[in-house]
Amino acid sequence: KAGVTQTPRYLIKTRGQQVTLSCSPISGHRSVxxxxxxxxxxxxxxxxxxxxxxxxxxxxPGRFSGRQFSNSRSEMNVSTLELxxxxxxLCASRSGTGQLAGNTIYFGEGSWLTVx
Amino acid sequence: xxxxxxxxxxxxxxxxxxxxVKCTYSVSGNPYLFWYVQYPNRGLQFxxxxxxxxxxxxxxxxxxxxxxxxxxxxxxxxxxALVSDSALYFCAVRRYxxxxxLTFGSGTRLQVQP
Numbered sequence: 001k002a003g004v005t006q007t008p009r010y011l012i013k014t015r016g017q018q019v020t021l022s023c024s025p026i027s028g029h030r031s032v033x034x035x036x037x038x039x040x041x042x043x044x045x046x047x048x049x050x051x052x053x054x055x056x057x058x059x060x061p062g063r064f065s066g067r068q069f070s071n072s073r074s075e076m077n078v079s080t081l082e083l084x085x086x087x088x089x090l091c092a093s094r095s096g097t098g099q100l101a102g103n104t105i106y107f108g109e110g111s112w113l114t115v116x
Numbered sequence: 117x118x119x120x121x122x123x124x125x126x127x128x129x130x131x132x133x134x135x136x137v138k139c140t141y142s143v144s145g146n147p148y149l150f151w152y153v154q155y156p157n158r159g160l161q162f163x164x165x166x167x168x169x170x171x172x173x174x175x176x177x178x179x180x181x182x183x184x185x186x187x188x189x190x191x192x193x194x195x196x197a198l199v200s201d202s203a204l205y206f207c208a209v210r211r212y213x214x215x216x217x218l219t220f221g222s223g224t225r226l227q228v229q230p
Contacts, residue, residue: 004159033217043206045217056217090159105218107152107160 004108012114018079021111025093032074037088081115118143122221137192137224139207149190150208197228
């Protein structure tokens with residue numbers, strides 16, 4: 001069974017540009033969440049999607065957005081990039097929500113974003 | 117609000133010795149607790165979780181963790197460390213109800229010396 005797949009793995013963008021990151025969850029998983037990892041702030045929750053609906057959102061500005069498609073694949077977008085957006089962006093999937101909140105969250109390898 | 121504390125930035129242990137990586141948490145209601153490991157330039161790999169039941173949880177690669185409700189702790193342990201266990205370890209908590217995002221600790225770097 002394939003794991004969580006993220007593309008691209010590495011990218012470099014210029015300040016002010018926008019970026020779109022893609023995530024394919026584990027087959028059968030309907031919940032996808034995104035996390036940002038930086039040396040200074042650690043791992044921080046961005047948002048979670050289930051059945052194409054955003055279910056939870058972290059404390060990030062509106063420049064960070066996401067969406068989920070009917071096949072559970074997800075994308076996140078960051079507009080007007082700032083130097084501080086340089087980070088490892090991790091996508092994670094799990095099989096359900098509600099009372100299945102104890103289900104394990106599996107992470108992808110991440111997308112390394114460098115903003116110059 | 118929920119939070120996780122990993123009080124040690126780094127833990128050093130000799131190969132073959134037992135290891136412990138500490139984690140304490142704060143959450144209202146019943147917690148779900150997780151341990152993940154991260155190798156350089158990689159994502160997070162799931163090690164084990166506590167949902168309910170037995171306080172001693174066994175996970176991947178010989179790791180185990182003990183849930184202690186009175187001390188709000190969930191320390192990661194392994195009886196005999198390997199050099200290949202050297203990595204960054206994260207403890208995480210999620211509430212049973214309500215917002216279910218994972219809240220992570222700051223991470224503990226485990227260094228196993230040969």
